[in-house]
Amino acid sequence: MIRLSGKQIRHLRGLAHHHRIVVMMGNSGLTDTLKLEFDSALSAHELVKVKLPAGQSKEKRAILQLLCRAAGAVPVQLIGRVGIAYRPAETPRIILP
Template identity: 40%
Template structure:
């Protein structure tokens, strides 16, 4: 699902007050982390993820891998915090503007 600019702005405004619910630590991306990420996206649709990687290139690789494995879209990245969105196909929780 391709999001419009206004939809991305709307999602960023919703995510402003959110705290990270998933944290990528020293162990990197594990199956347990991917399961937790999938559960959080299914429950909330819009989440923040904290990536603890010092090098920018490493963070970029982790972010790309998280998006690919989860099927979520990268809404915003500020430093080590990433905002992801994945529409729940059964019961959408967030009503996006047109």
Template identity: 40%
Template sequence: MALSGKNIRQLRSLAHHLNPIIHIGKSDITDSLVKETEAALEARELIKCAVQDGSTLETREAANLLANSTGAEVVQVIGHRFALYRESSRDDIERIVLS
């Protein structure tokens, strides 16, 4: 699902207030990190991630790798943090309504 410019602006404003829940460290992107990210996306749809100093990946590179691994969209990359969005298949969560 490709996001429009309006959708990206809306998601960026929602992601601004989030704290990172996924931290990419010296072991970079592992299978367990991908599973943890998928679970977080299913529960929240929009998450913020952080790349720690020990990682060998650049922030944009980590964002693209994690997005490709989870089927998510990169919403924004700033400094060592980035936001990912993926529509959840769960019915028991409050969904983000894209305009």
């Protein structure tokens, strides 16, 4: 897993602001299908917004961490029920500062 500096995280948060939510987690929870969908979304977009179920912030943070760990991504931000994750592609389209 890669490490991001504060400057890089701020840059990614700014880019993600205009993105739509790509992956939505339903009542089924953290399933293999959700992990595959998350992985394919990261492959296609590099920067992905995920809508998480309602719950405690610690639970949502843990779910985002598990999703990112399974896909080899880095959690960028979690606000409310929306998480942002980043995984660079083999030929990156997003150039980090």
